[in-house]
Amino acid sequence: MDIMSCLLIARYSKTAALVVVAIFLARTTYSGFIYPAFLTPLRAIPTPKLRSWTKGSYTIPPLSLIAQLRLWKSTIPNRGLIRYYLPGNQERVLVTSVEALNDILVAKAGDFTKPAAVRSRLSLIAGNGLLLSEGEVHKAQRKALMPAFSFRHVKNLYPVFWAKAVEMAECIEGKFLASGDDVDRPPIQEIRNWATRATLDIVGAAALGHDFGSLRTAHNALLKQYRLMRQDPSRLEMLVGVGLSLFTRHGGQLLSIFPTRRTRTVKEASNFVRTFCRDLVLEKRKEPRDGEDCKAEKEQRMDIASVAFRSAVLTDDELVDQMMTFLAAGHGTTSHALQWAVYALCKDHDVQQRLRDELREHGINKETTPTFSPADIDTLPYLRAICNETLRLYPPVPSTIREATRETVVAGYRIPAGTQFAISPAVVNVDAELWGPDAGTFNPDRWMGEGRANSGGVRNHHGFLTFLQGPRSCIGAAFAKAELACLVAALVVRFRMELEDPGKEEELTKQGVGSGPADGVHVRFELVK
Numbered sequence: 001m002d003i004m005s006c007l008l009i010a011r012y013s014k015t016a017a018l019v020v021v022a023i024f025l026a027r028t029t030y031s032g033f034i035y036p037a038f039l040t041p042l043r044a045i046p047t048p049k050l051r052s053w054t055k056g057s058y059t060i061p062p063l064s065l066i067a068q069l070r071l072w073k074s075t076i077p078n079r080g081l082i083r084y085y086l087p088g089n090q091e092r093v094l095v096t097s098v099e100a101l102n103d104i105l106v107a108k109a110g111d112f113t114k115p116a117a118v119r120s121r122l123s124l125i126a127g128n129g130l131l132l133s134e135g136e137v138h139k140a141q142r143k144a145l146m147p148a149f150s151f152r153h154v155k156n157l158y159p160v161f162w163a164k165a166v167e168m169a170e171c172i173e174g175k176f177l178a179s180g181d182d183v184d185r186p187p188i189q190e191i192r193n194w195a196t197r198a199t200l201d202i203v204g205a206a207a208l209g210h211d212f213g214s215l216r217t218a219h220n221a222l223l224k225q226y227r228l229m230r231q232d233p234s235r236l237e238m239l240v241g242v243g244l245s246l247f248t249r250h251g252g253q254l255l256s257i258f259p260t261r262r263t264r265t266v267k268e269a270s271n272f273v274r275t276f277c278r279d280l281v282l283e284k285r286k287e288p289r290d291g292e293d294c295k296a297e298k299e300q301r302m303d304i305a306s307v308a309f310r311s312a313v314l315t316d317d318e319l320v321d322q323m324m325t326f327l328a329a330g331h332g333t334t335s336h337a338l339q340w341a342v343y344a345l346c347k348d349h350d351v352q353q354r355l356r357d358e359l360r361e362h363g364i365n366k367e368t369t370p371t372f373s374p375a376d377i378d379t380l381p382y383l384r385a386i387c388n389e390t391l392r393l394y395p396p397v398p399s400t401i402r403e404a405t406r407e408t409v410v411a412g413y414r415i416p417a418g419t420q421f422a423i424s425p426a427v428v429n430v431d432a433e434l435w436g437p438d439a440g441t442f443n444p445d446r447w448m449g450e451g452r453a454n455s456g457g458v459r460n461h462h463g464f465l466t467f468l469q470g471p472r473s474c475i476g477a478a479f480a481k482a483e484l485a486c487l488v489a490a491l492v493v494r495f496r497m498e499l500e501d502p503g504k505e506e507e508l509t510k511q512g513v514g515s516g517p518a519d520g521v522h523v524r525f526e527l528v529k
């Protein structure tokens with residue numbers, strides 16, 4: 001290359017670099033200052049005063065994101081909506097009133113979907129099943145699956161929940177020590193470990209008709225794949241994501257196309273789970289074709305997938321996606337709920353003892369467990385109250401997102417298509433206007449007494465948002481509540497539980513799916529005599 005060419009390249013690369021810097025500065029100024037202050041069509045909606053381009057509206061770093069949302073809700077005067085900004089100054093709207101919730105979740109539910117970026121990220125973990133389908137496809141899938149998730153049918157699954165809950169307690173006690181295991185099992189164990197294994201086994205047996213046996217084997221291949229899929233993006237990926245967000249709303253989606261080590265690992269793990277579910281469907285397909293006995297046996301299968309399979313509405317491929325959805329939506333969430341329940345019970349020994357007394361009064365104790373009818377679990381008011389209060393104060397899905405697909409109106413504000421909303425059970429479930437002044441404390445008694453068992457005394461049913469409301473509410477709510485009740489009962493009847501560090505305080509921190517106590521809850525188990 002001659003000297004002239006070198007000089008030309010140097011000159012043009014300098015110009016190109018200057019152009020990139022200029023575009024970057026112009027975009028930053030526009031999206032960081034001009035747009036949110038003067039141009040956004042949402043400027044009538046109140047917004048936090050402080051804002052920076054790198055942190056968006058999150059300007060109080062020691063506060064978790066959830067704590068920050070709660071602070072805005074209680075300190076910024078608003079009429080149901082608060083506008084805030086993510087890092088990179090992407091705009092989002094927090095929904096704070098029951099009227100606005102009703103607009104988005106019920107009255108105008110058809111005007112909202114999960115954003116495409118969220119769907120494409122979640123589809124790897126949860127398949128393209130009920131959780132992520134939209135419109136008419138969703139309606140048809142929901143109709144096909146409703147009978148299997150109805151309370152009447154879920155009751156048939158209680159024995160499975162109870163058997164697995166007892167197995168978990170027995171494992172903690174050390175009943176199934178493999179040779180080589182420590183015979184003097186230490187009394188302190190991490191609840192997260194057992195909760196994850198128990199809830200995977202339960203969703204396997206009750207929703208898929210397959211026993212993973214993960215309670216008895218520490219290393220489960222499927223659990224490993226879910227751990228791999230939950231990897232957070234690296235710092236570099238996050239930085240690139242924020243950079244991309246300056247130019248496009250689809251930065252997250254673009255990022256997932258880059259073949260980084262993380263995206264490759266997540267795709268491989270997703271394929272593993274998909275292949276596993278496909279094999280299960282093939283097994284179901286191959287099963288008894290001949291013989292009345294086999295047919296009768298098949299018809300007795302109560303697991304959710306078998307019921308859906310018998311209805312013959314879903315194709316095999318659709319069933320594979322639904323199975324992936326049940327696995328993803330059904331085990332982490334309940335595992336987190338159990339971890340929070342144990343944490344709350346360890347924090348209040350009177351509540352723990354009162355529950356133990358109730359269980360015993362109803363004839364449930366370690367020895368008489370086999371004669372106990374699992375369906376009785378619904379008849380224990382205090383157990384139910386504790387589970388509901390745990391789900392209220394520590395919602396395992398602390399927030400979710402909706403995007404307007406067309407221009408619409410929410411809480412009286414005109415909302416353009418593309419506006420994103422944060423719907424946060426973690427914020428709404430502790431609203432003092434709905435729950436009273438003790439909304440932020442763990443108080444199972446709010447669910448006790450005349451007419452309170454199902455409402456907890458909340459002023460409006462949208463105030464309990466743990467399973468959302470409306471046509472996109474959790475289809476597995478009855479399943480999850482009964483499962484949690486069995487798991488809690490089986491632990492409390494057998495053990496007196498105390499935190500390893502009784503002074504430890506835990507709070508909900510993360511947004512999105514799956515927020516458990518940060519340290520997995522280290523508990524000292526003492527056998528109840």
Ligand code: HEM
Binds near residue numbers: 130131132207337
């Ligand atoms: C404590 C446990 C659980 C909690 C807190 C929970 C919470 C939720 C929430 C908040 C949603 C709505 C998400 C959104 O649209 O943004 C949802 C949807 C869903 N959940 Fe659950 N869930 C739990 C357990 C389960 C279980 C055990 C299953 C199945 C076995 C399940 C299956 C589903 C499905 C299929 C959907 C999609 C429903 C639809 O869009 O029509 N969930 N869940």
